[in-house]
Amino acid sequence: MEEAFDIARIRFDDKGLVPCIVQDYETKRVLTLAYMNRESLAITLEKGLTCFWSRSRKELWLKGETSGNYQHIVRMEADCDCDAILALVRKDGPACHRGTDSCFDASLVKTWPEMIDVYDANRKRTGRTVPRKQYFLKKGEYMLYVLAILEDAAGRILVTRRALDKKWAAGSWEIPGGGADAGEDSFTAVVREVSEETGLDISGMHQAPVYSYVNEDLARGDNYFVDIYHFRFPFTLKDVTLQKSEAIDVKLATIQEITEMNQQHAFLHYQRICKALKAEVS
Template sequence: MEYWDIYDKEKHVTGRRMIRNDWHMKPGDYHLTVLALIRDRAGRILITQRKADKEWAPLKWEIPGGGVRAGERSEEAVLREVAEETGLHFTMEQGRCIHTYRSDSPAEQNNYFVDIYEFWGDFTQADVRIQDDEVEAFRLASPQEIGALGERGDFLHYHRLEGLLARPGSSGEEA
């Protein structure tokens, strides 16, 4: 059984834990999720499609990520999730956290923080090894292609990512 730490509204660990995906959170309690914008040298972004049998958002496109396990740091979780879902291995020297947001959903009893990381790598589609039980398909997409998916409602959390997609530079450096 996997456990997640519970955080307070300031993103501090409370010392309490929850069972993964047990959506019975109290107001003011949060869990932590990570996402990874993985860019190749041409600036294309690795996107994955959720399995058809997923209970929530089947066949929708997204960027790799997942829940931060109890006792795990955000940086550790994003490296683990990227490796599990894509077979790609990065170090934190190849990436950085570029955005954090908080979502409050008291009606759903699912409050969370999301840390979004950006990684740049010298990889090709042939290097990607998807996690068969989580991922249906993958592709390298331009920010414009992701925008088209987002406008159609086929890309998860597009409104949260839109401003992060077209970033300057081609090597992870700010222009």
């Protein structure tokens, strides 16, 4: 059960400050890290706008008061020790004084490769993990993909359009899904992919895939197993938050409309989706 946010429980440091991580409520991107004292935290809670203590200027700093780029609080949380705060916000403009969307703008960054588990021909983990983009899967080596058919109460399926800068199938329509990360089982992977791509939470809908298949392309090292899930639950497009780096559009479509979309421009995994839906009723 959630408790009301109580300033008295916040543990300020010896300078009377507590760090506050500000995160975009819609995109989940971290916007900035700033500090609050007791007074600025009280103002934040009262106004529903982020207010900080400027350590350099030694004064209160209501974000947006000068620039107009206010940050409207949607939710605030304290960590387990109550010595750090997370503020989820909807912002009116850039978060950084330099005019960038976030203060974390990749000016100093190190990225680790995305790791995947290697499976054998019997779909058993081999115990090996490899970098997904740098490793060429050989004969008898496979990775795991998951796809999610998300059906609303009216029987329509959620479909998204791939970003135009994608190296493969840019601008094509598809259903949510992607590769399983190292250490993930199939269901954990589909929950994460759906959450990342659409913002929808299916973690409480545990079920088995309705259809699975295997692909082997030794020439390209493109060997994989695919699990297709079918989740039926009430949701609307207002509940969907697209991951902008992955998709540029979203809509709800009947299977007939998806068929028409496929006839106009190849709908990714169309035949497999049809087989999955047919497998459920056979």
